[in-house]
Amino acid sequence: MTDHYFRSHTPLDLKWIRSIFFNPLNAIVCVFTRTTVVFVCGFLLTCCENPNNRVVEISTSQKHDIHSFVNKIHHTYPIPGLAVALVDAQGVNFFYEGVADNKRTSFTDTTVFYSGNISELLVATTILRLVDADKISLDDPIIKHLPYFKLGGNTYRGVTIRHMLTHASGIPHHDVIFDPPSYDDHALETTTRSIEHQQPDFPFGTKIKRSPYNYDILADLVAKVTGDSFESYARKNVLIPLGMKHSSFSVRDLSSHKLAQPFHISNWLSYDLKQSDMYPYSREHAGSRGLHTTLHDISRWLKMILNNGVLEKKQFLQEKSIREFFKRAYQIDANHFTGMGWEIEHAEEKTFFSKGENAYGFTSNLTILPEERVGVITISNISGDFEANFVNQAILNLTLNRLLLQVKIPVSIQFSKTVAATGSLDSAFAWYEIIETQRDVYAISEEELSQPGVNLLYRLNRPADAIRVFEFCLEHFPDSPNVYLNIAEAQLIQQDLQKAAQALAKAKDLNPKHPDLLARIAFVEERLKVGEENALLSSRARP
Structure with a gap:
């Protein structure tokens, strides 16, 4: 029998709380399930306005509607485990279904999972904490802290921390490699040094191109600035203070029996599921893909971000850092922008910030509306045709517009x-x-x-x-x-x-x-x- 749960966490002391470069082959394979989730009154971005940017509160009936929706998604798609967190004015609500591994361990809000490129958001948070402590500046050249950082030519000397955070450094895109994994103490420095003979794809600061190496190099920078390993510093100065005690950038810090395992479709006609042999972790990519967290833990970070840097009445990030975090850095077209790791879309007087990945046996997506102080995180231990961002959009549509949800086969x-x-x-x-x-x-x-x-x-x-x-x-x-x-x-x-x-x-x-x-x-x-x-x-x- 499939396990399914619905839990609501409402803190008593709190009153509130979408590659830039198109890849045709990837799009052909992955995009076509988007029409399955149907909103009775239309797509999210055609939603009605939210007057005066009111803080959103979720009713009990809406929570049950979301629970039913998540349950139907899980039973309609070939998905081993599925979990959703909705952060709203009242607190955090968790909805989860299915299993974390082939032992049929329940997938819950405390299951540890590979978060994919959501890692970037926590690396950015770590960088901003260092800025708040006056240890670095966003406009510091990378070579100030990593003298061995180098690209072909001489323009690399002007690449700054801000360029890295916004993927505007010109560093060529390289896929991450998990097989074999690296646990070497100097793995992040190895990543930084590996590109020294490569020419930049474009002059820094002129456009953006996603490259995981940007955030792996930033993780290396954190280690050199603090004199601690990146994983250790981030855990002691970001994760633990946020109450993310079951999270780490090092998989070795985590209990294996609580770790969700990746699955894949073993037969693309029968849609049979199989647990994957390779687990997506290598210390060389600890910055861009290293974060392992739980739904409960990442929701605490999200509450802090939505509350202008405050968590449980403590200022975790200064307001100027929060402004930097949500700043639009580069414009793609009239309504689409990029920021500090974010994909940003402006539509119908609303601004959506999102981050997510579908690869390596996991799917994750985080979507927030900062002005409404509401956000949704969806994760699953499957990759392929399932797209978590459409689950988020459907739930936000219900939350903002009181629209019914329908899941079609x-x-x-x-x-x-x-x-x-x-x-x-x-x-x-x-x-x-x-x-x-x-x-x-x-x-x-x-x-x-x-x-x-x-x-x-x-x-x-x-x-x-x-x-x-x-x-x-x-x-x-x-x-x-x-x-x-x-x-x-x-x-x-x-x-x-x-x-x-x-x-x-x-x-x-x-x-x-x-x-x-x-x-x-x-x-x-x-x-x-x-x-x-x-x-x-x-x-x-x-x-």
């Missing part, structure tokens, strides 16, 4: 399970024809119907079957440039350049305007060009 999963059970695409096609009109029960969209084809193409290496799914999808969504691009990519993998070019041309004929689609068209065009050049070279090489 994702067509992508049921379609794939039909293929797994019958071994036949035709059976899945017939099933879809039956349920297509049941839009009150199923999440029906081009994205949902395309996803099984994406899985067949990229995860199961079955391009011919993928093309059949995409062509079926085209019958039902004939005006979708996205489906034509799916067909083009599948035909490229099949090395049928003529059919790939035809599908690409049809996608362009639909004159798409969305930046993501335009970027994907450019990507497919480049791949087609490379394919045509290789075909020409091969023909010339033949006797």
